[in-house]
Amino acid sequence: MKQTRPNPPDIIGVTVSTPAYRHLEKDAVSRFKKHSGLRVKVIRRRTDVEGFRAKLQLDLEVGQKRIVFFDLDWWALNTLDFIAWDGREFMAVHDPAVFHPDSFCHKDCFEGPARLDQLRYFNTGFFAIDFRRPEMRKVFEIARSAEHDVLTGKREKPYDQTDQYYINHGALAAGIPVKYLPASYNYYDKAALWGFIPHRPRFVVGLHAAGEKVGDKLSALKAQETIWGREHSPVRPEALLYQHVMCHEIR
DSSP states (O other): OOOSSOOOTTEEEEEEEOGGGGGGHHHHHHHHHHHHOOOEEEEEOSSHHHHHHHHHTHHHHHOSOEEEEEOTTEEEOSOOOOTTOOSSSEEEEEOGGGGSTTSHHHHHHHTSSSOOOTTTOEEEEEEEEETTSHHHHHHHHHHHHHHHHHHTTSSOOOSOOSHHHHHHHHHHHHTOOEEEEOGGGSEETHHHHTTSSSSOOSOOSEEEOTTSOGGGHHHHHHHHHHHHTSOOOOOOHHHHHHHHHHHHTOO
């Protein structure tokens, strides 16, 4: 999965660093730079609570730019190719946690104050957005407004206390087009362990330690990188044909 030409230089990587996650900063940033060839802006905050709010202010922090955001517990393991992205779509990965009734993701889709769409709900640990476009900036304006209403008691609290609820709400309310990337761009193994997905991917572009305790995230990423960070050959045509026949022709 090698790039034939470099990513556009006007795209930048962005992440937020807080005290609890500071030990993850160097590894996450270096891997993103290595696999994208892009420069990275690190937004640092003094408290972890401020970190979630910083994500809701990304448009104010970076200005009118195209950005690829990644959490510090998300590692790029393979080439990140944004050559064909023109910014007209918000890009993210669907979060399969919405299929488990005990998750805050599911509850915010079916019980929350402004219910989200289960099939359009994305994980905000990795996404790409073009802040040059007013409709994309509107997503974060709506998200901040909803958070302000919650903090001032004008709106019921969502189950999710992080940025993820608000950014999802903003995207839905703004009605922007969303391109859902393959799960391999933001894969977290807890999704398999907790029954959110039926199988693990063969190839991982971005590995996420979502669901792991903060103190366990680094060791989990290092261990999982030994599996998904290895070079993968393309699937053999014969193997693809066999799987197709087994799934669609043999009864």
